[in-house]
Amino acid sequence: MSAAARRPLGVAVLGTAFMGRAHSHAWRNVGAVFPDAPPAAMRVLAGSDPDRTADAAARLGWAEASTDWRATIARDDVDVVDVCTPGHLHAEMAIAALEAGKHVLVEKPLALDADEAERMVAAAAAAPGLAMLGFNYRRVPALALARQLVADGAIGRVRAVRAAYLQDWLADPDAPMTWRLRAETAGSGALGDLGSHAIDQILVLTGERVTGVSGALRTVQPERPGPHGPEPVTVDDAAWAHLDLTGGVTASLEVSRIAVGRKNALQLEVHGTDGAIAFDLERLNELVVTRGRDGWPERVLVTEPTHPHLDGWWPPGHALGWDSTFVAQAADLLRAIESGEQPRPSFADGLAVQRVLDAVGRSSQRGGTRIDLGDGAPTETRTR
């Protein structure tokens, strides 16, 4: 059935900031790039400020603007609710939308803590619509290729993963205090923000579950200038963890917001019995693959039509940008709605990441002592 013949799925995005803009980009382009996916119609952009929301809606390609998110999710012509608001609003909005019978996409993080995440998983399980979590890096073509190669056995059995996510925007000791650096407003620091992406990739790339965690959180810059003088920083600006996974796999994790010269370096390295894979988000169109124990690292330019998520774009050698990951994510959600299959990452995938994050924090409080996560299987599975 051609796209033109199908009734489009109505979409609403909640949130007009950075992520609202990135997701709008996705909805605006998904039909052009991936015509095999069901068509989507950009119905409503919902935000808090009337003028800013109206302006953003016009500019970003939305038919309407709204400042009432509850009314928005209640609309009959809205089939998909895409939650791009700050993290503390995710649970309330996503659960309401699921209860209203909508399909829901939630930008990461799923929730502020594991309890909230569990409620969202339960709501998703009970709802008629589909629930998807927005770990967009799963749709970086090079990372999707990495996962494919591992799954196909191209590097043998996975034995170890090195993961780091390094940024430098807090390197300046005199950078001012913000709400992001207070535990009560931000919930978490580098670990939650950067570590969640890295842990999701560790889980996806290996296909294993985390069974034990040792961690350390550090606030390297313990005090920053606030409006009324120096103020303590109460979240981590760097964190480290050592993870044991099922299948005898081990993983290391390091995240930092003070790594000068690194702008957005999500670095992943997977060592198998018969090969290895390396990736750096700062070169997102490249994957370094070592095939065989006597092989050498080869630099694959992941822009071939046979590579994942590439078929709708440009000829070989024409690089994609970071924004392309959201377009592929939107396409996969639309395809899942058509087929009725659970899209990934699911809310349960987000909960699994959240549990590891929580364990890193608890281990850090106990001086690095290993936290046992059992067999790593989700609670709801274990208790049944």
Next chain:
Amino acid sequence: MSAAARRPLGVAVLGTAFMGRAHSHAWRNVGAVFPDAPPAAMRVLAGSDPDRTADAAARLGWAEASTDWRATIARDDVDVVDVCTPGHLHAEMAIAALEAGKHVLVEKPLALDADEAERMVAAAAAAPGLAMLGFNYRRVPALALARQLVADGAIGRVRAVRAAYLQDWLADPDAPMTWRLRAETAGSGALGDLGSHAIDQILVLTGERVTGVSGALRTVQPERPGPHGPEPVTVDDAAWAHLDLTGGVTASLEVSRIAVGRKNALQLEVHGTDGAIAFDLERLNELVVTRGRDGWPERVLVTEPTHPHLDGWWPPGHALGWDSTFVAQAADLLRAIESGEQPRPSFADGLAVQRVLDAVGRSSQRGGTRIDLGDGAPTETRTR
């Protein structure tokens, strides 16, 4: 004046293939990314096949489809005609659109030869609308930054440029004969296709004009399997040139379609008296800058908001794709229409490139003997 308050400029794209698709991407996203530019409305996509054009128009975001390009450019609600058809149609369509009073954007190459290019330059000079040529690589942020650095004197006085554009899609000796490999249908081979981009960059980066050319064209694979047996390849699949420019600058050029392992490697290196710059399109978000004669090559990730064409996109460290260049190109055309200033590259810029390409071919026919291009100034300037 906010974008919403301005009457949008009506746009029509002629051509539905690869370039029609890339330009449609630009028009679809320009308003969202660059809200400072005047708004544009996607009125008509014109193509030759009715079904395919209708389907593409729907998918790519156009209000209407048409198979009549003459009717399309005659429409009152079309202000901008964007010519994305095969090269042999550029002159006719662009001149007609200019004569119809429209602003015109022509995808490169401007024309098939210098004569045709000169007619287009003349038409542009006589027309009320603006004429722009689509060398999209001018809007790669890293290349725009390179130009800015050179212009600001960051590497001193330019002395030499090394330019190469390497691809490998003809590396297979058994790749079949196509119309692209016959002189009568393609006009030119690697030189015209790849060399034009490289020469435009040599001219832009240095700000100089070419005064003399020595060249060599080679058909490395002289025969390829045709439908009725082996057939001679009558265009070059690799070419070399040595250029003298004003200001004592020298440039070398190498283009190839048989460079195994290079997918889209436009490589540029500029040596100045006090620094150097290097770029590779396969890593389009990076620029390597050496500052000072005792400096070392530093790898700049060109994703900062202060870098050219970046302000409308994402935070630092979030890579842009090849397609972003078309969005910036569209924005610059819209801004030029608003301000009335000549957008660059102009048709005359395209003619200058065409003259160098022609001289490379003539020099090759004469065994590499240098072709004198005088002071490199355009004919129309010289003869006045």
Next chain:
Amino acid sequence: MSAAARRPLGVAVLGTAFMGRAHSHAWRNVGAVFPDAPPAAMRVLAGSDPDRTADAAARLGWAEASTDWRATIARDDVDVVDVCTPGHLHAEMAIAALEAGKHVLVEKPLALDADEAERMVAAAAAAPGLAMLGFNYRRVPALALARQLVADGAIGRVRAVRAAYLQDWLADPDAPMTWRLRAETAGSGALGDLGSHAIDQILVLTGERVTGVSGALRTVQPERPGPHGPEPVTVDDAAWAHLDLTGGVTASLEVSRIAVGRKNALQLEVHGTDGAIAFDLERLNELVVTRGRDGWPERVLVTEPTHPHLDGWWPPGHALGWDSTFVAQAADLLRAIESGEQPRPSFADGLAVQRVLDAVGRSSQRGGTRIDLGDGAPTETRTR
């Protein structure tokens, strides 16, 4: 005073295997490369096998061969004893040579454990001769430059170090059992072998002391084919540690012998408040330096005459090999003997590394629980 006029210092090397060969290379070339250092004469090579030792001595440039190390260190014409035997012989030989009044160079590891190391430190303190430890990587020009840059404040105050040492020679699950993989013969696995180099660099680059350690050792391949069937591997083949240092510095460490595609990758990254430094031993002539928080990583080719340890070698751009580090080490020992100053690394430096290694092992046994090392100062200092 010219080299020719000075009475040369007589040297003996104990050990004819890999390290005996590398140190012989040093003694053979030190006079040619560093004529400012006092001259040395290659007197005796001592080994266990008479024929092999005689053959090696002739080939490697020694005046005499011996199979009696005690007689060798007793010789009047031997001023410097260079211990290159397996680790379990280091203590006995070094202490005997020190007691015989000789200057002593011991190849790393200093000893098998901290107790033995402490005895050696005590012997060195009591002896008339100088004692030096052979962490040759301290004389990689790029790493010496890194230390210099940090000490000069070029990257501000150090906040974090990332250290990894990755090799792949045990990646094959079917690689046979050897004495190196049994705890009783090898003492330690990847941690002792690779981690010692990395920890020494962490200490040198930061100039700080380790105050707390959390660690994990893993035997990723728990069983290997032995002569009589499968046999348990009783040393680690990968290890991880998280170190707290004085000055608020944090360091991470990862070592592995199963990192496919990495042959000898000692990777170091130092993040300061105002810059960063990165190094990979697989590119030992390069240092990546980021100067300033807004700087970009620049690739320094460390072959300039102004760079450390370079002045006696070749013009800029002429790469040095791994073996050059031993030549510089020998020169520094000779200069220290002339000046009477303690050469670095000292035995105490080796002991400091040994204490961290021991703590990593203890922490791993306790599930990652942090081991407190007090203020990190050496015992002998603390107890006075």
Next chain:
Amino acid sequence: MSAAARRPLGVAVLGTAFMGRAHSHAWRNVGAVFPDAPPAAMRVLAGSDPDRTADAAARLGWAEASTDWRATIARDDVDVVDVCTPGHLHAEMAIAALEAGKHVLVEKPLALDADEAERMVAAAAAAPGLAMLGFNYRRVPALALARQLVADGAIGRVRAVRAAYLQDWLADPDAPMTWRLRAETAGSGALGDLGSHAIDQILVLTGERVTGVSGALRTVQPERPGPHGPEPVTVDDAAWAHLDLTGGVTASLEVSRIAVGRKNALQLEVHGTDGAIAFDLERLNELVVTRGRDGWPERVLVTEPTHPHLDGWWPPGHALGWDSTFVAQAADLLRAIESGEQPRPSFADGLAVQRVLDAVGRSSQRGGTRIDLGDGAPTETRTR
């Protein structure tokens, strides 16, 4: 027969400067690294200044010093004469040594022009001893591996070579005039100095002969400060050439002494029908190999014992330096003397390079017009 049992070949080096030092390094180490080669004894270092020569001889490991090169080559205990003097002395010394019945190694360039080179080739043909030319880069392990891979067909049939040799020591426009920049004293500029290495590699890597040459020499900085005011530079500081070779191969060449940021960048890229190879001397332990038309560039660390010239050195992953090439060169000469086979490069190999250099110069004088070199075969072969 073991090395110890064979009567060593007596060696004399003529010349005490940079190259005399590099060759002394080779003779000092060849026996230790390559025990399979016949033993050599370092008999005499000959130089012009008595004190400096005596000092250098003592320091570099020579038994004796001499200021009489004619007496040196007449000695019965000298079997090998290694000519490391300035280029204008090569012909006289090498011919004299050959006539004295010695084996001769001449550091590049063979001679100042093709006439002189032809006389040397004739002398070598008539002499009982062997004659070898010192293009040391042939013994860079990565380049020797490249040659081996091409010869084994690993990249299919060679179609094109890109060669560049870039340095920056003349980038400073105010760098003073020296004898190296006057044609009468230096003979040639960047072309002869750097181009000779690059052309030798083009010939070796392809195994073809040059049949036609188009070239351009440029003096980018035409005037430099002399002792009595500005003085014209009369040699090239950059040069370009386009070469046609037998077998349908094409090569491009660019050499420069004003390429800021490039210290010693001999860059070679070979494109075959079924693969490609790339090399940069600034990373001399690495070779980038693309295997197959669908392959990706893999980075080979050329330090494996199975790689050329590596077996006598260190374990995998331990980088070699630039100086190792001279050690391997010495070993190959010694082996050739033992076997009686002609070592390569021969004087005829040097003559072939000289003819191409001359043709580049002539073509440049004629504005780039192609110079026909016939079938590229050496004159002496053609005329027989």
